[in-house]
Amino acid sequence: MSTSSSANDLLNGDLTITLKKMTAPVIIGMITMMTFNLVDTFFIGLLGTQPLAAVSFTFPVTFAVISLSIGLSIGTSAVIAKIIGQGDQQQARTYATAALYLSAILVACIALAFFAFSKQVFFAMGATQSSYDLLMEYMTVWLWGCVLLILPMICNAIFRANGETKLPSYGMAGAGLLNAILDPILIFGLGPIPALGIQGAALASVISWSCACLLIFYVLGARQKRIYFWPRDLIATLAASRQILAIGLPAAGANMLTPLAMAVMTAIAASYGEPVVAALGVGSRIESIASIVILALSMTLPPVISQNFGARQIQRAHDAYRIAAKFVIVWQLVMALALAITAYWLAQVFSSDPEVQQVLRWYVVIMPIGYGLQGIVILANSSFNALHKPNNALLLSIIRFFVCYIPLAYIGGMLMGVYGLFIGSVIGNIVTAFIAWRWINGTFSRFEQHSNVMGEPQL
Template sequence: MSSSSAVNDLLKGQLGPTLKNMTMPVIVGMITMMTFNLVDTFFISMLGTQPLAAVSFTFPVTFAVISLSIGLSIGTSAVIARIIGQGSLTQARNFATASLYLSAVLVTFIAITIFLFSRPIFFSMGASESSYMLLMDYMNVWLSGCVLLILPMICNAIFRANGETKLPSYGMAGAGVLNAILDPVLIFGFGPVPALGIQGAALASVISWSAACLLILYVLGAKQKRIYYWPHDWPATFDGIKQIAAIGLPAAGANMLTPLAMGVLTAIAACYGEPVVAALGVGSRIESIACIVVLALSMTLPPLVSQNFGARQIVRAHDAYRLTAKFVLIWQAGIAVLLAITSPWLANLFSNDPEVQAVLTWYIVIMPIGYGLQGVVILTNSSFNALHKPNNAVMLSLLRFFVFFLPLAYLGGFMWGVNGLFIGAVAGNVLTAIVAWRWLNKLFKRFECMQQQEEMAV
């Protein structure tokens, strides 16, 4: 897809079909990738409850690095899509190059920091000494290759800013398939390959995403000429770093609140024992699949909003947000019903421990009730960033986690035990969604009024 045709689709095509055409390839790629992440969890669960719990402790930390990458990809997409909407394609290429270098440096710094402070980080989450020794087998490998894990995310943001979603989706799908093939071989051993346990799961991820990274960089740079492998214009590169960081770092901060909240929730869950932590870890993986449409829309909606914002089509951007938010509420309601029906089967699939099964069943029944409202919050955050209002996204995330989600989850756990944690979390998503919907609609109305006033003045 050429840049010009993509721009025309985002600026002039019908909203429903345009979003559908952009989002479907992303969903296919993410389903493949996340399904095989669940396969990864399934193989680890075969090692026993303690290895499963140990890897569950790593989720908030690994997701913190991924959240930094997501934030930087949001900044990349918002800035480049706006520039493309204004017609500055050479500048977009310089800025895309800047985003890759900025991301590599920041993620390397974060990975080194996590390694140096791993003991206090994991023990503060409630990990025991034996769990810590197990989880570091995983983390040492994962941290060593995490730059190659995150660069494809930034590359995909560059594709999406140009309106292209098929190629990055194929890359995601391919990485997921390769990861699923390598998992049993490296975890349990095969022929001359020794059994590496949970370390093998981390190695499978690093190998598969390294392959995807090399392929995507080749297509993006050598084939489509949308990046330079080395900065071509240093002043433009530094300007790109500045503009992307202005949106990407606050967006990363907002996204990193999610693993921080997960870490606090894991610490609370650890008070109930390792089976509860294990159930929480599996439930989080199932949630990633259940919310896949929301996550895909959170990637494809921002370029549409940003390009139309850059082209001063504010009403069109507003309509796109409302359309996706309403769709997500309906879609996730159906997913919640489906999960409730299949909850006993899913719990039995991922654990043989009766205590893990019991907690996981209730997680799958209760938590999806709030997924649609959580989706509204996610879409609102991504739209704030697309409109170059990253501080609003940070404030909304702070409000969600530290005013609603964590306090209500803690209160629910105090009153009703483990199931109360889940009930409180759902209540937090309900209240945050109400605030998010009203806030962003008010901002769009203000932009529309400002544009009308400017047009009347002319």
């Protein structure tokens, strides 16, 4: 079976143009969605510092579920894109169906585990009883609906594996817009709708995810026939699940380290008081917007690498990584300058508390210095997964967070207080970027040498 035209673009088109065409719609969709998520933070901030701090405590936990979803979507995209590069569209459909059922089951199990041990988790992060009671109003709704978040993400990974990024990006933007519309209505109430506070913010997210599920399943299943609504062959589905898990679980594990590191950082920040926790929570959301090009490329680069990996075009896959990495360095330097200029204004927008504003201003000035170097690491992780080397990605994440980032941030905090915490984090990103750059380029080179000798892109 021949590959699709979009697959041929990934295999034969100009790399810079191909990456640009795939990434631009993703950036637009993510900007829209993340901007509306910042609107979510803005409305919660209007409720006061305590609700803002309470929701900030939930961020590592919600991001843990999201990271699991991202990890599984990376595994899904890597496996399916390689199969498409080899020209087998029917097998790709079987794998796509298996990925959806597998991911829904795993996320449901993780959500139930968090729900069962919520008190231990949040108290370990430094939450007080009053903060815990407040944040659970948000988390109870969020955890019950989070399976509806994973399904569109896996569907989007299937689209991207086929070289399609416009439709999933529009779906992301639509869900974000609906969430932003529902936020003030459900948080503050409107007419017969009662004010639900931070619980309303979670409910708005669940409703928007539900609508995204309905739309994406219709297009992917009924119109494009890229998934089956039910697995047709149990043995084939189980075999596909095992192969997806071989990449998806280490990839998910690597992504799960991010919220774990954030939980540790939140616990460290809690020792400085609630205003610092609130500032860290807002800063993390601003960071998501500032790093949007990195995040978009981390989604669109792997299908390019995986398809070319499947087609044994290793040099082309290597070139794709280098083009993306060099671009993010330049782009993030521009973003760091823009954030430094607007730091005072951003602090005023997201909090009226002078202590929160002061810490947030320094966060926005210092932390973006390391975003470009952080991008080198994130793209290296994505490339390792695309090359079916998920254990390398997992080890790199461990080195990043628990050898470099957290220890250096903690030392900085010990020496210079909360601002030293930020400086240490930037130094951690510098060290990890050097390791990642050497490692991923060496891996590509070994694949190229082996492919030239053996005719197979495997070590």
